[in-house]
Amino acid sequence: MLKMPTPTAVEPRKPPVTSGLRHEAEELLKREIAYVHSRSFERLTVRQLDSERPTEMYSESPSLIGSGQGGLQLTVGVNVQLLSPEGEAYLFRRMNYFLFRANTLRAKLDSKRPSQRTLDQLKLALKEAQAARGELVQSNVRLVAGLAGKFSGNASDYEELVSEGNLILLKAIDKFDIDRGFRFSTYATHAVQRHFFRVIQRRHRRKGKETAVPSDVLADSLLQPEVENEIGFDEGAVKELLRQFSGRLDERESQIIQGRYNLGGEGKGKTLKCLASEMGLSKERVRQLQHRALEKLREVAAELNLVPEELEV
Numbered sequence: 001m002l003k004m005p006t007p008t009a010v011e012p013r014k015p016p017v018t019s020g021l022r023h024e025a026e027e028l029l030k031r032e033i034a035y036v037h038s039r040s041f042e043r044l045t046v047r048q049l050d051s052e053r054p055t056e057m058y059s060e061s062p063s064l065i066g067s068g069q070g071g072l073q074l075t076v077g078v079n080v081q082l083l084s085p086e087g088e089a090y091l092f093r094r095m096n097y098f099l100f101r102a103n104t105l106r107a108k109l110d111s112k113r114p115s116q117r118t119l120d121q122l123k124l125a126l127k128e129a130q131a132a133r134g135e136l137v138q139s140n141v142r143l144v145a146g147l148a149g150k151f152s153g154n155a156s157d158y159e160e161l162v163s164e165g166n167l168i169l170l171k172a173i174d175k176f177d178i179d180r181g182f183r184f185s186t187y188a189t190h191a192v193q194r195h196f197f198r199v200i201q202r203r204h205r206r207k208g209k210e211t212a213v214p215s216d217v218l219a220d221s222l223l224q225p226e227v228e229n230e231i232g233f234d235e236g237a238v239k240e241l242l243r244q245f246s247g248r249l250d251e252r253e254s255q256i257i258q259g260r261y262n263l264g265g266e267g268k269g270k271t272l273k274c275l276a277s278e279m280g281l282s283k284e285r286v287r288q289l290q291h292r293a294l295e296k297l298r299e300v301a302a303e304l305n306l307v308p309e310e311l312e313v
Contacts, residue, residue, distance in 0.1 A: 021114055021116065021119070022111065022112070022114060024114070024119060025109050025110075025111050025114035025119060026111050028106055028109065028119070028122060029106065029109055029111055031106075033099055033102050033103040033106060033126075034099070034174065035095075035096045035099035035100050035103065035129075036092075036096045036175070036176070036177045036178075037096070037100065038093070038096065038097075038100075038179060041096075041097050041100045041101075044097060046101075049093070049094060049097055052090060052093070053090055054084065054086035054087055054090055056084050056086065056087065057083065057084060057086075057087035057090070058081040058082060058083055058084055058087055058139075059081075059082045059083065059084040059087075080138060080139060080141055080142045081138075081139055082139060082142070083135075083136075083139045085183065088136075088139075088178070088183070088184055089178050091132045091135050091136050092132075092136065092173075092176060092178040092184070093178060094128070094129075094132040095129050095132035095133050095136065095173075096129075098125045098126070098128040098129035098132070099125075099126075099129045101125040102122050102125035102126045102129065105118055105121050105122040105125060106122055109122070133173060133174075136173050136184075137166075137169065137170065137173065140169055140173075140184070140185070140188060141166070141169075143169075143185060143188060143189065143192070144162060144165035144166055144168075144169050144192055145162060147161075147165060147189065147192050147193060147196060148161035148162045148165055148196070151193075151196045151197075151200060160199075161196055161199065164195060164196075164199060165192045165195065165196065168188075168191050168192050168195045169188060169191075169192065171191070172184070172187060172188045172191045172192075173188075176188075194295070197295065198295070198298075248296045248297070249293050249296060249297075252279065252289055253289055253290075253292060253293035253296070254293075255275075255279065256275055256279075256286060256289050256290050256293060257290070257293050257294075257297075259274075259275050259278075260272075260275070260290060272286050272287055272290070
């Protein structure tokens with residue numbers, strides 16, 4: 001009796017990798033996915049993250065953006081809601097978690113034989129991150145519009161400042177670290193005001209005029225996080241700028257920069273508290289004057305092409 005050969009098990013064939021799939025994977029591998037990291041992301045799951053969503057995401061009902069200073073009409077027909085502190089923290093955490101997740105999935109991609117499942121998960125993570133970012137942008141457009149109204153003198157200036165301010169807002173959202181413990185509005189206000197001041201300074205230089213924006217008003221309005229050593233220039237650059245353009249700073253500004261950078265050459269740079277005591281001012285006022293002085297030096301450096309013109313938030 002003849003024995004029939006035992007049929008061998010046939011492994012299911014993997015679907016062929018198309019050129020379109022490879023191209024999509026290659027494009028994603030070229031893309032930089034930046035995010036603000038948190039150690040908790042390593043153990044966090046999407047389900048756990050969803051459960052963290054606060055009950056009260058917003059602190060008020062939707063409202064239309066109103067009119068600005070001097071009767072300037074702000075962006076018309078834009079419904080905005082201000083986030084609650086808990087809602088703001090949740091959206092920043094959600095955005096950065098999904099960017100972290102996308103970056104992790106991207107590291108698993110094989111450009112020659114990419115997995116359709118991995119690609120789909122990666123694109124979904126990017127979509128979720130973008131959705132959270134969009135909510136953060138929408139809830140802060142009123143901040144940009146309000147600041148643009150204060151700094152603009154007419155409708156044309158206002159539209160230009162709103163456009164530039166929104167770009168700075170996007171950069172601020174991408175770089176903000178919620179774990180530092182302060183509100184995003186503080187961080188964004190500082191970044192946008194600083195950029196507006198520089199835009200107006202450049203505009204007036206082109207017109208051959210002295211700036212009409214009062215520096216004291218800008219400095220007094222800044223609410224900055226408690227960061228002692230966030231100065232932004234190395235000592236050599238400051239010395240050279242002060243040597244060539246000492247006339248740009250007033251007496252108090254010069255004293256603060258000299259003290260903070262230890263330009264006298266003895267000991268270490270002085271703290272804001274120490275300078276405040278010496279000058280009979282509050283610590284916050286010394287910080288504001290330091291900020292104003294550094295802005296003047298940045299303007300000089302930009303004129304000489306010593307630093308990039310783009311604002312670093």
